[in-house]
Amino acid sequence: MTKHMLGPHVVGQRVVVRRVLRGETGPSGGPALTDLLGNCLAWGDGGCVVQPETGPAVTIALADIVSGKPVPPRPSPRHRVTPLDAQRRALALWPDLATEPLGDWTLRHSPTSTARRANSVLAVGPSGVDGDYHRVVDFYATRTGRPIAAVLPDSAEDALFRSHGWVLESHDADTLFQIASVAQAARVVSRLAPPAPPPPVTYDEAGDVVTVRLGDRASGVAAYGEDWVGFRSIEVAPAHRRQGLGVAVMAALLEWGAEQGASTAYLQVLGDNVAALGLYERLGFVTHHAYRYLTPA
Numbered sequence: 001m002t003k004h005m006l007g008p009h010v011v012g013q014r015v016v017v018r019r020v021l022r023g024e025t026g027p028s029g030g031p032a033l034t035d036l037l038g039n040c041l042a043w044g045d046g047g048c049v050v051q052p053e054t055g056p057a058v059t060i061a062l063a064d065i066v067s068g069k070p071v072p073p074r075p076s077p078r079h080r081v082t083p084l085d086a087q088r089r090a091l092a093l094w095p096d097l098a099t100e101p102l103g104d105w106t107l108r109h110s111p112t113s114t115a116r117r118a119n120s121v122l123a124v125g126p127s128g129v130d131g132d133y134h135r136v137v138d139f140y141a142t143r144t145g146r147p148i149a150a151v152l153p154d155s156a157e158d159a160l161f162r163s164h165g166w167v168l169e170s171h172d173a174d175t176l177f178q179i180a181s182v183a184q185a186a187r188v189v190s191r192l193a194p195p196a197p198p199p200p201v202t203y204d205e206a207g208d209v210v211t212v213r214l215g216d217r218a219s220g221v222a223a224y225g226e227d228w229v230g231f232r233s234i235e236v237a238p239a240h241r242r243q244g245l246g247v248a249v250m251a252a253l254l255e256w257g258a259e260q261g262a263s264t265a266y267l268q269v270l271g272d273n274v275a276a277l278g279l280y281e282r283l284g285f286v287t288h289h290a291y292r293y294l295t296p297a
Contacts, residue, residue, distance in 0.1 A: 005069040008043045015040045017050060017068040019060050033066060078179050078228075078264040083124045083152060083289040086177055090266065092223040093232050094118045095209045100139070103129035107139050116169065116293050117232075117268070120148035123157040124291065133164060149294045161294045169293035173271035178285040182229065182265045185283040186254045192282070193251060194244025201252050208260070212252045218245035222253040229257030231267045246279065 006015060016037045024032035038052035048065075051057045053074075081089075084104065091097055091108070097118055100107040105127040110118035121136045129135070140147035148169055151157040199215035213219045220234040231253050236245045257265060269276050271290065 004065055004067045006040075006043075006048070006065065010040045010070050011043050013040055013070045014038070014073050015050065015068055015070050017048070017060060018066045020064045020066060022064065036060070037071070076181075078181075079288065081288075083177070083291070084122075086179070086266065086288055087122055087124055087150075087291075089226055089228050090117070090177075090230050090268070092208060092225040093221065093230050095206060095223075102132055102135055102139075103127035105129070105132060105136075107136065109140075109143050116148055117150070119144050120150045120293060123149050123151050123161075124155070125152075126156065133160060146295060150291050151294060152289065152291055158292070158294070165297050166294040167297045169295040172293075173273075174290040174292045175268050176271050176277075176287045177266065177268050177289050177291065178280055179264055179266045179288045180280075180283060180285040182254060182258050182262050185265055185285070186251070186258060188283050189247060189251045189254060192244070192247045194248055198245055198248040201248075203252075203256065210253075210256050212249055212256065214245055214248055214252075218249050220249040220253050222256055224257060224260040224262055227262055228264045228266060229253075229260065229262035231265070234267075250279075250283070 006017065014037075016035055018033055018035050021032040021034055026032040036050055036052060036058060038050040038058075040048060041051050041057060042049040046063070047059050047061050049057050049059050088106070091099065091106070094110055094113065094115075094117070096110055096112055098109050098111070102121070104125055106122040108118055108120060108122060113119070119140075121139070136149065137147050149157070149161050149166065151161065153174055199217055202213045204211040204213070208224045209221065211219060211221050216237065217240040218236040221232050223230050231250070234246060234249055234253075236249075254265065265285070266288070267280065267285065269280065271277075
C-alpha cells in the first residue's frame with residue numbers, strides 16, 4: 001500500500017509528489033519515477049492536480065503516487081537576497097558615502113555623518129583578499145581614527161576580528177535588517193494613521209534620497225534603488241511622541257517609495273528596541289538577518 005502525507009487536506013498547499021511515469025522504464029529496468037513540485041489545486045475523483053512554478057497544471061492519478069508531502073512555501077524573491085546584497089543596497093541611504101572595495105568587503109566613510117553604518121567596513125562574508133584585516137586598520141587610521149567592522153554574528157569574520165582583540169563596539173543589541181512588501185506595509189500604515197491630522201508633510205528630494213518632515217515634530221529619510229526603498233533616521237521630537245507621528249512619517253516614506261516603483265522596503269533597527277519592532281512587525285517587516293559592530297578594545 002502506498003504511503004504518503006497527501007490527501008484533500010493539502011489543497012492550496014505547496015507539495016512535492018513522487019509518481020510513476022506509466023509506459024516508461026527507469027535506469028534499473030523498473031518503472032520510471034519523477035518528482036513534481038508545485039501547489040496542489042485539487043484532490044479527488046481518483047487524481048490530484050498540481051500547478052508547478054512554470055508550465056501548465058499536471059493531473060496525477062492517485063494510483064501513480066509513490067510518495068509525497070507538503071513543503072514550506074517558496075520564499076519570496078526579496079527573502080532570497082543574500083545579506084551581502086541586502087547590505088549593499090542599503091548603501092544608497094548615505095548619498096555622500098565614499099566607498100572602497102576590499103575584495104567582497106566594502107570600506108565605508110562619510111565626511112558628514114558619524115553613524116556606524118557610514119563609517120565601518122562591511123564584512124559580511126569572506127573578503128578574498130590577503131591582509132584584509134590590516135588594510136581595514138590602515139584605511140580608518142587616516143580617516144576616523146577608530147576602525148569599526150560590521151559582521152554577521154558568529155561568522156568567520158566575527159572570529160577574525162575578535163582574534164585581533166576586537167570587542168563589541170557598544171552595549172547595543174545586534175542590529176536587525178528587516179524587509180517587507182511596500183504594498184502590504186502601505187495598506188497597514190494607512191489604517192494606523194493618527195486620529196488628528198498631522199502637520200503638513202514636506203519633501204526634500206535629492207536624487208534618489210528624500211527627507212520627509214512633519215513640521216519640526218517628526219522626520220525620516222528614505223532612499224530608492226534597484227526596486228528597493230530603505231528608511232533611516234525616523235525621529236519624533238520628545239514633546240510630540242505617542243501621537244502617531246512616527247506612523248505618519250512611515251506612511252509618507254512608503255508612499256514616496258511606491259511612487260518611485262519600489263516593491264520591497266527595508267530598515268535597520270536594534271534588536272532590543274521593543275517599541276519600534278512592535279510597529280514594524282504590524283507593518284509586515286520581518287528580520288532578514290542580524291549583524292553587529294566590532295572595534296578594537
